[in-house]
Amino acid sequence: MIKSDDTGKLILRLTLGILILLHGLSKLMGGGVTGISGMLSSHGLPGFLAYGVYVGEIIAPVLLIIGVYTRLGGLIIAINMIVAVLLAHTGQLGTITNTGGWALELQGMFFFTALAIAFMGAGRFSLAGNGGRWN
Numbered sequence: 001m002i003k004s005d006d007t008g009k010l011i012l013r014l015t016l017g018i019l020i021l022l023h024g025l026s027k028l029m030g031g032g033v034t035g036i037s038g039m040l041s042s043h044g045l046p047g048f049l050a051y052g053v054y055v056g057e058i059i060a061p062v063l064l065i066i067g068v069y070t071r072l073g074g075l076i077i078a079i080n081m082i083v084a085v086l087l088a089h090t091g092q093l094g095t096i097t098n099t100g101g102w103a104l105e106l107q108g109m110f111f112f113t114a115l116a117i118a119f120m121g122a123g124r125f126s127l128a129g130n131g132g133r134w135n
Contacts, residue, residue, distance in 0.1 A: 009123030010067075016113045017064035020077055024057025039087045056080025064117065067126020074118030081111040 027033060033054070037047035056076050063073030085093070085107055095103035102108060122128055 006123035006125050009117070009120055010125040012113060012117055012120075013064045013067060013070060013122065013126075016077065016110065016117065017061040017073075020057055020110060021061035021065070024054060024061065027053060027057065036087070043087065052083075053080070056083075064122075067122035068128050070122035070126065070128070071118050074114045074116075077114035078111055078118060081107055081114065085111075 027036075033050035036053055037050040040049050041047045057080065060073040060076040060080070063069045064077070085104065089104055089107060092103040097103055
C-alpha cells in the first residue's frame with residue numbers, strides 16, 4: 001500500500017476548501033448575508049458581523065486550497081461552523097434523520113475536518129511547503 005501523509009493532507013484541504021468555498025460563493029452571488037445579519041440581530045449581536053461569513057467561507061477556504069496559512073484557515077472554518085450551528089441549528093444537535101444519520105452530519109464533517117487541518121497543517125503539497133508555523 002502506498003503511504004503519503006502529504007497526499008492525504010492535500011485531499012482533505014482541497015475537499016474542505018472547495019466545498020466550503022461553494023457555500024461562500026453562493027452567498028456572494030445570491031442574497032448576500034442579509035439572512036445571517038437578521039439571525040445575528042435576533043440574538044442581540046450587530047448585523048455587520050455577518051460579513052465574517054465571507055472570511056470563513058471565501059478567504060479561509062482559499063487559504064486551504066493554496067496551502068498558505070492553512071492552520072489559521074482551518075481554525076477560521078471551525079469557528080465559522082460553531083457560529084453557524086449556534087445561530088441556525090441548535091435545535092438539531094441531538095436529532096437523527098429518518099435515514100439514521102445525524103441531522104448535522106454535514107456541519108459536523110466540516111467542523112471536524114477543519115479542526116484536523118488546523119492541527120495537521122498543509123503538508124508538502126502547498127504553496128508554503130513545509131516551512132512556516134501556520135502552514
